Amino acid sequence: MKIGxxxxxxxxxxxxxxxSCPTEDCEFPNTYVCPTCLGMPGSRPVLNRQVLVYGIxxxxxxxxxxxxxxWFARKTYFYPDMSKSVQITQYDNPIGERGVYYLDGxxxxxxxxxxxxxxxxxTKRTADLxxxxxxxxxxxxxxxxxxxxxxxxxxxxRQFLTQMIxxxxxxxxxxxxxxxxxxxxxxxxxxxxxxEIKNVTxxxxxxxxxxxxxxxxxxxxxxxxxxxxETRRYDPDxxxxxxxxxxxxxxxxxxxxxxxLGIYHIRELADSIRIDESPQNKILRxxxxxxIDQKMAKQLVNTSMDLADLxxxxxxxxxxxxxxxxxxxxxxANWRAMEERDGEVDLxxxxxxxxxxxxxxxxxxxxxxxIKSYMTGVDASAAQEESAGLEALINGFLDxxxxxxxxxxxxxxxxxxxxxxxxxxxxxxxxxxxxVETAKKLIEARF
Amino acid sequence: xxxxxxxxxxxxxxxxxQMFHAMTSDTxxxxxxxxxxxxxxxxxxxxxTCAGSRILEGYHPVFDATCIDKxxxxxxxxxxxxxxxxxGFGTFSTNSGFEIPRNPFDLERACGGSSGGSACAASxxxxxxxxxxxxxxxxxxxxxxxxxxxxxxxYGRVSRYGLIDYGNSLDKIGVLSQKATDLKKFMEMIxxxxxxDPTSMVQPEFRTxxxxxGSVAVPKEGIEGLSKEVESAFKSALExxxxxxxxxxxVDMPSLKFAMPAxxxxxxxxxxxxLARYVGMRYGHQEGDHSLKFDDYFxxxxxxxxxxxxxxxxxxxTFTRMAGFGGRHYAKAREVRxxxxxxxxxVLETHDAVLAPTMPFTAPRFDDISKMSALDSYKADYLTxxxxxxxTPHLSVPCGYDSNGMPVGMQxxxxxxxxxxxxxxAEDWEKQFDLRRPEVSI
Ligand SMILES: [Zn+2]
Numbered sequence: 001m002k003i004g005x006x007x008x009x010x011x012x013x014x015x016x017x018x019x020s021c022p023t024e025d026c027e028f029p030n031t032y033v034c035p036t037c038l039g040m041p042g043s044r045p046v047l048n049r050q051v052l053v054y055g056i057x058x059x060x061x062x063x064x065x066x067x068x069x070x071w072f073a074r075k076t077y078f079y080p081d082m083s084k085s086v087q088i089t090q091y092d093n094p095i096g097e098r099g100v101y102y103l104d105g106x107x108x109x110x111x112x113x114x115x116x117x118x119x120x121x122x123t124k125r126t127a128d129l130x131x132x133x134x135x136x137x138x139x140x141x142x143x144x145x146x147x148x149x150x151x152x153x154x155x156x157x158r159q160f161l162t163q164m165i166x167x168x169x170x171x172x173x174x175x176x177x178x179x180x181x182x183x184x185x186x187x188x189x190x191x192x193x194x195x196e197i198k199n200v201t202x203x204x205x206x207x208x209x210x211x212x213x214x215x216x217x218x219x220x221x222x223x224x225x226x227x228x229x230e231t232r233r234y235d236p237d238x239x240x241x242x243x244x245x246x247x248x249x250x251x252x253x254x255x256x257x258x259x260x261l262g263i264y265h266i267r268e269l270a271d272s273i274r275i276d277e278s279p280q281n282k283i284l285r286x287x288x289x290x291x292i293d294q295k296m297a298k299q300l301v302n303t304s305m306d307l308a309d310l311x312x313x314x315x316x317x318x319x320x321x322x323x324x325x326x327x328x329x330x331x332x333a334n335w336r337a338m339e340e341r342d343g344e345v346d347l348x349x350x351x352x353x354x355x356x357x358x359x360x361x362x363x364x365x366x367x368x369x370x371i372k373s374y375m376t377g378v379d380a381s382a383a384q385e386e387s388a389g390l391e392a393l394i395n396g397f398l399d400x401x402x403x404x405x406x407x408x409x410x411x412x413x414x415x416x417x418x419x420x421x422x423x424x425x426x427x428x429x430x431x432x433x434x435x436v437e438t439a440k441k442l443i444e445a446r447f
Numbered sequence: 448x449x450x451x452x453x454x455x456x457x458x459x460x461x462x463x464x465q466m467f468h469a470m471t472s473d474t475x476x477x478x479x480x481x482x483x484x485x486x487x488x489x490x491x492x493x494x495x496t497c498a499g500s501r502i503l504e505g506y507h508p509v510f511d512a513t514c515i516d517k518x519x520x521x522x523x524x525x526x527x528x529x530x531x532x533x534x535g536f537g538t539f540s541t542n543s544g545f546e547i548p549r550n551p552f553d554l555e556r557a558c559g560g561s562s563g564g565s566a567c568a569a570s571x572x573x574x575x576x577x578x579x580x581x582x583x584x585x586x587x588x589x590x591x592x593x594x595x596x597x598x599x600x601x602y603g604r605v606s607r608y609g610l611i612d613y614g615n616s617l618d619k620i621g622v623l624s625q626k627a628t629d630l631k632k633f634m635e636m637i638x639x640x641x642x643x644d645p646t647s648m649v650q651p652e653f654r655t656x657x658x659x660x661g662s663v664a665v666p667k668e669g670i671e672g673l674s675k676e677v678e679s680a681f682k683s684a685l686e687x688x689x690x691x692x693x694x695x696x697x698v699d700m701p702s703l704k705f706a707m708p709a710x711x712x713x714x715x716x717x718x719x720x721x722l723a724r725y726v727g728m729r730y731g732h733q734e735g736d737h738s739l740k741f742d743d744y745f746x747x748x749x750x751x752x753x754x755x756x757x758x759x760x761x762x763x764x765t766f767t768r769m770a771g772f773g774g775r776h777y778a779k780a781r782e783v784r785x786x787x788x789x790x791x792x793x794v795l796e797t798h799d800a801v802l803a804p805t806m807p808f809t810a811p812r813f814d815d816i817s818k819m820s821a822l823d824s825y826k827a828d829y830l831t832x833x834x835x836x837x838x839t840p841h842l843s844v845p846c847g848y849d850s851n852g853m854p855v856g857m858q859x860x861x862x863x864x865x866x867x868x869x870x871x872x873a874e875d876w877e878k879q880f881d882l883r884r885p886e887v888s889i
Contacts, residue, residue: 035510038729039729040729041490041498041503041506041724042489042490042508042510042512042609042610043510043609044608044612044644044645045645046642046643047645076720076723076768078742078745080728083724083729084723085724086723086724131741252769254716254719255768256720257616257781259614259616260607260644261645262645262649
């Protein structure tokens with residue numbers, strides 16, 4: 001089975017791709033519109049250069065070759081929500097081509113190309129079969145990322161999308177919790193003929209649509225029926241794909257160069273753009289550079305890039321063992337609590353506690369207490385009491401259930417029993433990260 | 448004639464010549480310093496703008512084209528939107544969805560196209576400048592047929608913001624007038640960078656100081672197939688030029704013959720995408736059966752309101768863009784354009800301009816035009832198309848009259864951004880040429 005994806009993501013510019021209308025959501029239809037995004041005769045596009053910058057950033061993250069010169073094309077088709085009946089997109093010489101992106105740091109997924117284009121508007125059908133068209137989204141910038149058919153199954157497609165979207169969000173500084181719609185055209189062939197599922201919204205639906213289409217194709221092959229090359233759509237309510245039309249080939253759009261926009265020479269711009277390491281790459285590098293397991297690296301990065309940076313900082317000054325012990329331990333455990341206090345904590349102060357421990361001025365118990373107290377703002381004696389209380393609780397439970405320790409050596413999921421017990425006993429008095437960390441520490445102390 | 452008397456006679460003048468589709472109803476000039484008119488494919492807020500097409504009937508733009516805005520700010524009053532071939536598709540202004548302008552020297556003859564109404568207004572109304580648009584020769588052709596001066600500047604010199612596109616990589620806004628000096632004055636008004644049209648942002652400074660034209664090159668390919676009377680008027684104009692001290696050399700420019708097919712491929716490819724937006728939604732005609740599926744509705748509106756020539760060019764352009772043809776025709780046409788540019792550059796290294804008659808014949812009669820095939824009329828543009836394909840500035844001056852009294856024009860083509868040398872030769876020419884004015888009686 002082969003799966004390839006064409007993934008559309010919105011670029012976070014403040015104004016639209018070719019006019020100065022805002023891109024933010026608007027409650028009322030057709031509010032953020034002007035002659036250009038309505039395609040009025042005589043209006044013409046002016047490129048928002050930030051779109052090129054974002055496009056180049058993604059191309060770099062996907063390890064694409066970036067073209068020295070890039071330009072735009074007109075794709076012509078008729079649809080009510082396309083204000084000009086022409087979409088400005090890229091055809092020849094897109095921003096980036098021939099990239100590769102590693103799934104979980106191991107499996108390469110080849111990237112065919114990444115190009116930028118404008119979003120059309122949207123059509124809503126009402127109950128009485130009237131269609132209403134809203135052009136608020138007309139001209140919102142998108143990046144389209146096209147992969148080679150290197151994805152092995154629907155679950156892997158979802159995993160790929162989740163990882164890539166996470167990396168792009170970080171790259172473009174899109175808040176992690178922001179609802180950020182991702183649309184995919186999913187190509188799948190179980191046998192030899194390829195079927196495209198158009199316009200699937202969301203990662204979960206992409207997996208479900210691919211799964212449902214996979215099941216359909218397998219049934220067709222078993223029944224010795226021929227699979228036709230076509231475009232289908234996914235109905236999430238019924239969990240089926242439905243035939244839309246015979247597949248269109250790109251040639252049928254009759255692309256020509258967009259004559260209102262020139263040729264862009266982007267080599268200098270591309271050279272001047274440095275992108276931060278993606279979370280995925282950071283996980284891989286941390287684990288190989290510091291010899292820590294990927295799970296630990298992932299936990300650091302997924303908690304916060306700042307936490308991962310602090311890990312490296314501490315490792316440099318005090319060695320990897322102390323970085324794992326302190327940053328991977330109490331600092332990580334109290335991170336969320338610290339974040340809720342909104343910038344009252346100076347991360348460099350945390351290193352002072354570690355230095356005191358390394359110099360032998362305080363014991364490790366004291367150091368853990370100091371860190372927790374400083375990060376959560378709870379005073380030290382209360383923090384000490386709390387921790388002591390937590391430790392006593394866990395130790396008591398372990399004394400009664402010695403098998404947990406031996407089970408844990410085979411499978412660390414055995415710690416869940418301890419965690420479950422503590423949560424039930426204390427009902428949220430301790431942060432879950434702290435409970436997990438303490439439980440593991442105390443179990444491991446009994447090996 | 449005063450401005451007020453022109454305004455009060457406007458309707459009567461128009462009834463006779465049909466140069467305007469929309470007109471101001473004002474009969475007084477108010478604070479205006481001068482009057483001007485503009486081709487109907489330049490958007491203006493106070494008048495219906497249709498680009499000569501019925502599909503845009505009733506359309507009132509929400510913004511002024513940059514060129515119109517600039518002239519208004521300089522004190523101009525827009526008196527009318529001039530009749531034209533639908534979307535610029537034609538050589539005689541007879542492919543209009545509305546009125547067909549009549550040649551001021553003979554009402555049974557055409558004004559030329561596609562800026563026919565603009566040339567007519569420039570010829571008939573005293574002290575008048577009209578904005579025209581050239582894609583393949585649409586300023587110089589009607590200027591020649593109506594016996595006025597007309598300039599199409601370098602591509603990118605004037606902002607195209609507010610121009611209803613025909614072929615975006617070819618369209619240029621210019622001016623027509625009885626007076627060579629007015630060309631310079633108005634071009635200076637409308638030239639310049641405009642952030643709303645990125646192609647205008649790369650232009651160098653607009654020069655207006657006098658720069659004498661020392662030599663012209665007459666391509667042998669440009670003087671084939673001329674009518675006898677155009678040929679003799681042009682030859683005698685060459686003598687006049689020599690007597691003004693301009694060197695005249697005959698040269699070979701073999702690429703000029705390939706310009707026509709390349710032009711039609713590029714222009715119709717672009718036009719077919721530009722016209723895709725006219726589907727009976729958002730502006731212009733919107734009636735029809737709304738219960739139809741959207742593509743059936745769009746097809747119905749487009750079938751009803753596009754004229755035959757617009758349909759022909761949409762089909763031609765769609766064909767050249769499509770699978771299997773895109774590579775062969777469109778890409779090839781892009782290459783040919785570069786060859787033509789190089790040919791001009793080569794000749795203009797040693798000459799100040801390339802010179803040929805503007806049109807191979809004088810303004811034809813309407814009954815003769817109706818007998819011409821589409822291909823016949825496409826071929827009539829063979830002298831004006833090359834400079835348009837190359838994006839080089841070009842200017843038509845009246846250079847004689849045939850035995851019926853119809854004007855003959857000749858066209859100077861200068862190198863990119865060298866409008867100054869064209870203004871200079873036109874002003875020198877104006878001093879010694881005996882311009883005839885059409886008899887205007889209302
Ligand atoms: Zn807009």
